[in-house]
Amino acid sequence: MNELGFFLGVCFLLAMVPGPGAMVIIRQASQDTRRSAFTTLLGNETALLVWGIAAACGLTALVAASQVAYDAIRFTGAAILLFLGVQALVNRRGARPPAQGPGDGPRSGSAWQSYSAGLFTNLMNPKAGVFAMSFLPQFAPTGLPRFWGFALLAGCWALMDALWFTGVIWGIGKTRGLLSAPRVWRRISQVSGLAMIGLGIRAAVDG
Numbered sequence: 001m002n003e004l005g006f007f008l009g010v011c012f013l014l015a016m017v018p019g020p021g022a023m024v025i026i027r028q029a030s031q032d033t034r035r036s037a038f039t040t041l042l043g044n045e046t047a048l049l050v051w052g053i054a055a056a057c058g059l060t061a062l063v064a065a066s067q068v069a070y071d072a073i074r075f076t077g078a079a080i081l082l083f084l085g086v087q088a089l090v091n092r093r094g095a096r097p098p099a100q101g102p103g104d105g106p107r108s109g110s111a112w113q114s115y116s117a118g119l120f121t122n123l124m125n126p127k128a129g130v131f132a133m134s135f136l137p138q139f140a141p142t143g144l145p146r147f148w149g150f151a152l153l154a155g156c157w158a159l160m161d162a163l164w165f166t167g168v169i170w171g172i173g174k175t176r177g178l179l180s181a182p183r184v185w186r187r188i189s190q191v192s193g194l195a196m197i198g199l200g201i202r203a204a205v206d207g
Helices: 002-014 020-031 034-065 067-090 111-123 126-139 146-180 182-205
Strands: none
Touching: 002 126, 002 146, 002 182, 020 034, 020 111, 020 146, 034 111, 034 126, 034 146, 067 126, 067 182, 126 146, 126 182
């Protein structure tokens, strides 16, 4: 239970990392209807599930075929996590929320347009796939087949991500000034950077 609680906490913290999916959701919530923003959120979480299950399939084959290949991907993922974490800390002073002018993005489009915006933005972000391959194995539950264990973790990952952005969507109208404050944005970048560095070190040392 402690391991699961830690995993859920890290997932919730990592949902705060500024990334392409976050930018799309925030932009949609700021410029379109709340329903449109939630539809975009659904697409974003679908992509997380796809990445998690893809990682499960890939890692299952690698573990069965070659421990060397598994370690190579593990160390590569750890290096990328460390790089992203250090980058977030170095750039935190200049971190700013995205500009949101009246002409950015579609307004009042179809449900598919909103859904696909979240889905494809996250699917075309290879960092999400690399992160899934280095993050999920650290918390794989015992007693379950690897595929179903990864699928369960991917679902929890998507759930915690959705919880964070649900709060963002509901509160963005009233807290736009707070979310746009450079000091708050820099603090989010700092904390998320430290989290990624910690996960990178853990991935490198924990075989």
